[in-house]
């Protein structure tokens with residue numbers, strides 16, 4: 001297993017998230033990067049520090065104005081007298097509000113949909129390094145055939161073309177899938193994070209070269225809400241190429257793996273040249289989000305079934321939050337590829 005990462009991914013280290021009327025500890029701490037790297041190295045045939053790639057590959061899925069906003073927002077924020085220690089929006093457009101203003105606070109709300117993406121001094125560098133890891137892992141996958149693990153942090157699957165969302169800034173898996181599909185043709189992107197890959201779904205909604213499938217908690221009962229329903233099947237140009245498997249809170253190994261096998265059958269019918277996996281580990285029974293009840297063995301089963309497809313597989317880290325079990329969960333997942 002090739003492991004690709006970049007140390008700048010630890011520079012983003014937000015303190016809080018605002019939830020249930022309280023400031024709670026932010027789930028995406030920099031320690032996740034160190035923990036994932038330490039565990040992944042035990043399963044690595046090779047560990048590579050990704051070369052930083054600049055913004056060009058990002059612009060294959062992201063809006064140029066959004067990328068420039070993220071590049072410059074910290075400096076703009078620091079220039080505001082009495083600004084807080086982290087960039088956090090306090091206002092958002094919603095239905096019937098369709099104009100982007102020039103003022104920073106208005107623009108910040110335009111490019112985000114909640115307070116879950118606090119921005120600090122190192123955030124842009126981390127988001128860029130995270131995307132660069134996905135880009136380099138994709139390039140190596142095309143050269144070597146994989147499997148490859150892109151240690152991406154912050155994660156990416158909630159990031160839309162022009163929207164930070166759910167602790168995500170750049171959609172690393174989408175950037176990798178777009179890069180692979182431009183070079184190889186058909187690519188499948190399977191999202192196993194417990195939360196719906198809403199940003200990824202939106203990015204590939206009308207792309208007939210990318211089949212997107214997501215297994216996640218039913219959006220009627222869990223975040224990110226608003227999308228991820230089973231009747232969302234793709235735009236006119238890609239009808240049938242978006243597959244959502246909403247599952248109930250408390251889903252266990254058996255029900256999950258049955259749904260996963262259905263996803264793999266659909267992937268096989270699409271006949272992709274490669275598979276990208278949005279590899280969240282927060283469906284684990286031991287994850288702090290406490291949504292599904294998957295054992296570590298189930299993660300080994302998932303990766304074993306991915307390996308059995310015989311296709312080049314690129315794993316892109318998404319969620320999965322600090323707990324005493326997190327390293328073992330990643331170990332079981334990477335171990336499922338058999339060395």
Ligand SMILES: [Zn+2]
Pocket residue numbers: 193194195280282319320
């Ligand atoms: Zn998640």
